[in-house]
Amino acid sequence: KQEVTQIPAALSVPEGENLVLNCSFTDSAIYNLQWFRQDPGKGLTSLLLIQSSQREQTSGRLNASLDKSSGRSTLYIAASQPGDSATYLCAVPLYSGGGADGLTFGKGTHLIIQP
């Protein structure tokens, strides 16, 4: 069964800094990996989906990389802004992926960007 770990659990940085969030998973046979953000008391917003055949995906100031062989993904946030403050979660399919499945999530990284 897949397990996902996110480090660090919390991070506080000044506005404008570039930062990296880490995600590791135990079973490298994933079909895809998805990054989300969650604002307090709200639902999840999809940020990036990386297919297993891809090594990275970019959206605006966000860049996510995937290294299946080492069981790791990183989310890079460039030029951070106070509006980036949220909890960031990574998720992979629970089992084999690609079919009927649920996602297994890390506990998230709680990010605070200081103005």
Next chain:
Amino acid sequence: KAGVTQTPRYLIKTRGQQVTLSCSPISGHRSVSWYQQTPGQGLQFLFEYFSETQRNKGNFPGRFSGRQFSNSRSEMNVSTLELGDSALYLCASSHLLAGGDEQFFGPGTRLTVL
């Protein structure tokens, strides 16, 4: 394009009661998955429905059940509520089966059991 909607947004129940939550997926999406989020356990998968059939189920007791209608809308039901069922319940939809497609989440239903 409208996102995933969930109703009600907030619910307060007492122990022993039952509750039904509703989820309307993005138009054209056929897969609906349900998750429970608590501070201690984080996000945990409940079940997935695709074309009115339950395709996968997480490790939850039989008090948790669901169904999906022909228009892809889904409901989940929790019977004999316990204090530990207090949580944010989230649903997600996707065009294809959940394991192979991007998931889009609704705002959640906050359930409080007293």
